[in-house]
Amino acid sequence: MIAIRAEKLGKQYRIGLPSVRYQTLRENLGERLAAPVRRLRSNANEYGKIWALRDVSFEVQQGQVLGVIGRNGAGKSTLLKLLSRVTYPTEGTAQIHGRVGSLLEVGTGFHPELTGRENIYLNGAILGMKRHEIERKFDEIVAFAEVEKFIDTPVKRYSSGMYLRLAFAVAAHLEPEILVVDEVLAVGDAEFQRKCLGKMSDVAQQGRTVLFVSHNMSAILRLTEETLVIEKGRLALRAPTPQAVDYYLSRGFSQEGEHVWAEDEISPEAAPFRPIRIRILNPQGQVADTVRSVEPITIEIEYNLAAPVVGLRVGIYLLSTRGEYIFTSFDTDEPEQFERMATRPAGHYISRCTIPADFLNEGRYVVAVNASSFRVKRYFQDDQALSFNVDATGAPGMHWPEPRLGPVRPRLEWKIEAIK
């Protein structure tokens, strides 16, 4: 039996116009008056419109757990929003058999002034649960979230961990026929993530249809049998998950030690930040896809600032190809540097860092780039800007031909003392 059938789904958004979001009446009138003139001047009457998703067709069988992967901005979230009826397609149709529960976020509608108990009811109702369903599940939800003692405390007094646990707990106890989940597991500490994943696989085993979007390849591999790969708004591949993950990794990461950002990879919201390229350099200063673990590795991010930015930090996340974080580092991590660059003037920059020798283990690594002002704005993020290979020749312990566990391979100074 089919649970979801999507046929040629497409969604178009307007971008780059002041009227992307709400307008004032004046703007609308002005635009209407100016539109015929503009149309005469430029023959592109679809200016400023992009297809976030186009021509996507697929079927999901009842009880199937389907993964969805793709780079940031590829259209994954748009697909989930369409299927959960938050937004409507520009073209195409989708048929959905059964009640859909969507988890595009946890804790939607949580109000800080309300107590944990009150928020469980409210959030449950927003997610489409009936009152008696919530009552029946109440104790289970509280136990899962481990907030028994604070259930009558306003959630504004909760720690962020407690808040997340409660929010996820409500969502996890939804019992729709079809569950649509987006990246909710990207939050919380490792232990909580494990718990969420456990709950997810329980859900999957109960025979419910699940659509699961994630950047976490190990989670995708663990939970799903089949996966859709979405690239630039189109369905690039549907295959058994291991195959889809391989395809995705090979596509995203075949960038030869350098990635030059094309115009269409940059959201207009990145302005005034304009990324140009990122490169991996070996100690000889050559761009390299494979570097040696025993040598320092230099990472360069080149960008333009069209206007001065206050508190800007440009940095990297280093990840394994499974999507697990290894470290985070920003160019203004040093307090003195941060003071000096309190306002970064407009101009052309390279932010450069060096990963010391004898740090990374052998394997393939992914560099994600982030440019943001803390708690103000995230100008730009590319979760898979680049990947590179580390070769461990000459690294400690190479005389044993075995793979070493863990992403780092430091050269530690061991002393062996004989005690009499």
Next chain:
Amino acid sequence: MMERQDTSITIIRPENNWLALNLADLWRYRELVYFMAWRDIVVRYKQTLLGAGWAILRPFLTMVVFSIFFGELAKVPSEGVPYPIFTYTALLPWELFATALSVASRSLVQNSHMITKVYFPRLILPLAAILAGVVDFLIAFVILIVMMAYYGIVPTSAVWTLPLFLLLTLITSLGVGLWLSALNVLYRDVGYVTPFLTQFWLFITPIAYGASLVPEQWRFLYALNPMVGVVNGFRWALLGIQTAAPDSQLIMSVVVSLILLVSGLFYFRRMERLFADMV
């Protein structure tokens, strides 16, 4: 879970079948109306010092000011009943209407984080805003009962019609509220227009004065304002003011009110699909 054997089929498609109001979905989510209204009330009472006191203070203080300036100083006639109760009876449905307008007009924009993340019939937001106003109305109504006892006014035998006039208030509020909330998503000007609109509307509604002050030849035009029918109805049913008794003009008010509601519903439904992309 085997709760829902009859698996519902949802079809998602671009063309907007805006004749379908999709009331079945609204019915399925009816509990959410209650929860959202309850949230609004609980949060307001937790965040404000006086809490429920505001529901009483606003109409009460307005009544005091009106009684001094219009009743005592301007000697506005009050059809044989004491001026304070004359104006307070009108202020009750008026406050409900005015509050509903301002809260409903903001309801979509203020809950934009929910609209962009979860599906539910969007109609629930203005509905809940209005429902929350009814609670305030009931609280303020207690004062009216106290005042009636104080002035020794016995409600007329027509008091049973009061729920109907309350219903007319709610229909009018919802009709206007739907228009304003949907327009507010597209044009933030609505945020500035609403207070002005409410103030303007206050003057064209017989709150501080009696509808009988309006010259005969203008009555028809006057009755195009559904709140005229509401206020007259309240005064007639509670205080027995005969000049306010229901007549052909009430039908006018009801018709206008229903037109507002139905057009509001369709406009809201038509725009609903854009909300998540616009807010």
